[in-house]
Amino acid sequence: MTWRATVLTLFPEMFPGPLGISLAGRALAAGLWALEARDIRDQATDRHRSVDDTPAGGGPGMVLRADVVAAAIDAAGGAPDRPKLLMSPRGRPLTQSRVVELAAGPGPLIVCGRFEGVDQRVIEARGLEEISVGDYVLSGGEIAAMALLDACVRLLPGVMGKPESGSDESFSDGLLEYPHYTRPQAFEGRPIPEVLLSGDHAKIEGWRRAEAEALTRARRPDLWAAKAGQKRSKNRTEG
Template sequence: MKIDILSIFPEMFTGILTESIIKKAIEKQIVEIKVTDFRQYAEGKHQVVDDYPYGGGAGMLLKAQPIFDAVDAVKLPEKKPRIILMDPAGKPFNQKMAEEFAREDQLIFICGHYEGYDERIREHLVTDEVSLGDYILTGGEIGAMAMTDSIVRLLPGALGNASSAVHDSFSSGLLEHPHYTRPADYAGMKVPDVLLSGNHAVIEDWRRRESLRRTYLRRPDLFDSYTMSEKEEQWLEEIKNEEGTK
């Protein structure tokens, strides 16, 4: 996969590209990531990337020309990239979207600043408008970093354990179950006996049940889009009784 990030502050990405999973994925040539300062594609002596909005109003808008030209410059030949506009008006980013993007050959992120974008960027260039959530950031860089991290870890070979991404929270539709490691007894706080039993079928049932419990207590809204098995429905009723709610 190739990921291109268009930003007028490319230095912001130095840390994320040189540490942890992303660094290893780049070294293993699983992904190629390039950050491009789209100011270098702006026309004119001063390479201006923003201008006042027609009709008046506060703030400045990113001009269409530098971004259109930058996208043309980084696009892979004979490929149709997903061009992602980081924008608070976009669809909220989630795990399903990350999995979809991870199947693409190329992603191009456009990181904006100022008051917004020339609407022609949105109408004639972008394939996806995405937001991290219902809050405002100074620019699109932090959103692009978060999405890049989420997507890269899904690429085959990026994680040391191939099953890790499958069992992450949200990948199954539920929050992830609790985890424990050695020692089995730390300052009187003990690991649940079931995890020490060696019975993998029983352990798997416990993990699934605790995943339901955690989702019920913390993110019950996830059940709206999750289809439970008959056994899970029974477990959930038991959990509700155990937690003292119906």
């Protein structure tokens, strides 16, 4: 069955956008995955196609209505066990491990929030999983949804030229990726590290591992701490 993504948005014309070019676009054209962007306003019940209202309790901005969003989700249909996601800055951070899980499934239904957010009742009633792509606020969930979909699509069978292409990337082993080099051999006085030209695969792998660990320690101490904790737990279990 084709991996299928459904996006519920107030701006369906934003899709496929970047997902229609390069790796994801070629895979989309080849039928390796499918994308459907549906307009939430199609489920509005008044002549103005209203989808939002003022926040209960007062405050600035507008909130997407529970009844309209619920109707949009229900109209999209799909398998009962299909992941239903809401792109939200208050959601759990998107991780590579969650991307791998989503890529292995049937494909998600994604609600793109706008304004001040979505009525909490529809989040609970439809079991939406809130996902964040970073500690910052976007104008809406569309760009976040594109980032999530791009991360998933590249892992689908047949999308990347070689399956092993994703095995040494950042986060694949809890570490940031090691540095890369290619021709020319010297650039503005900076040579390629000699070990990479040695032909000694064991030394090259050792160098890459050391560089990945050093980068992770320096740039992402949170990842390094988690990696160290996993190692300690494994040692206790084996002991």
